[in-house]
Amino acid sequence: MPKHRIIYFNARGRAEPSRLVLSAAGVEFEDIRFTSEEWETEKATGKYHFGQLPCMETDGVMLSQSRAIARYLANEYGFAGRTNLEKAKVDIVMDTCEDLLQGMIKIHFEKDDAKKAELTTQYDKKVATTLASLEKMLTDNNGGDGFLVGDGVSLADLSFYSQMEYNLSSPILSSPNLLDSYPKLKALNARVAALPNIAAWLEKRPKTEF
Known part of the structure; x- marks a missing residue:
């Protein structure tokens, strides 16, 4: 099973639907929460798409855009609809x-x-x-x-x-x-x-x- 890291601030915000999908699926994930100061340092590394959060890292692959992440997880774990x-x-x-x-x-x-x-x-x-x-x-x-x-x-x-x-x-x-x-x-x-x-x-x- 892939290892997921949900990366966001200490808030529900735009990351919460993805957290809910993983939780509903019973899939463990890392819930990474940055302070504003920590984010400025992280953002400078250039590894976050478009310099914004939330992002999700899955087995080393970085995904961005909250709804794209949520849809990906929903498709992976059976919450996206059958047809x-x-x-x-x-x-x-x-x-x-x-x-x-x-x-x-x-x-x-x-x-x-x-x-x-x-x-x-x-x-x-x-x-x-x-x-x-x-x-x-x-x-x-x-x-x-x-x-x-x-x-x-x-x-x-x-x-x-x-x-x-x-x-x-x-x-x-x-x-x-x-x-x-x-x-x-x-x-x-x-x-x-x-x-x-x-x-x-x-x-x-x-x-x-x-």
């Missing part, structure tokens, strides 16, 4: 979660209070529309009491869970009751967290704000 159609649906959820994350980042870095308030209002509307669509996607998949794609957990569910960790507890967008209006998604979120391998990872991973 091309299922894979496309998994990608739809991944890209949808990326849209939500980008919206949060934009609000976080906005300095103008009035603009921040405007962006937050727009974001809240987008979240509501997105969750309604995902609730339907889940319900359309055999009634919605399983997973978003196919008949087992996939990168779609893990990406959704990772994003909801932000939306449910974000210091900039505190929405602890966000999923109350989406019972199928709320149950899915709990179902993913209760998977034995995922529960074990959630228990042992470093506690971080992001």
Whole structure:
């Protein structure tokens, strides 16, 4: 079995979906977390693609771009979907979660209070529309009491869970009751967290704000 090293900062961030895939698969990995100062030294070595994180080193081969890493691992360990159609649906959820994350980042870095308030209002509307669509996607998949794609957990569910960790507890967008209006998604979120391998990872991973 290849040896994986997930390399990122001390945060869940863009590395967490890949950590969740490896955890769900029961695959041990090195969880490398740099401080900002350490990263500046590491980046100067030139071995990290594009000078950015996250990266993953697998048997000496360096991979970059968070979603590319997550998809690679999902394909390796059976979480990418069984058919091309299922894979496309998994990608739809991944890209949808990326849209939500980008919206949060934009609000976080906005300095103008009035603009921040405007962006937050727009974001809240987008979240509501997105969750309604995902609730339907889940319900359309055999009634919605399983997973978003196919008949087992996939990168779609893990990406959704990772994003909801932000939306449910974000210091900039505190929405602890966000999923109350989406019972199928709320149950899915709990179902993913209760998977034995995922529960074990959630228990042992470093506690971080992001």
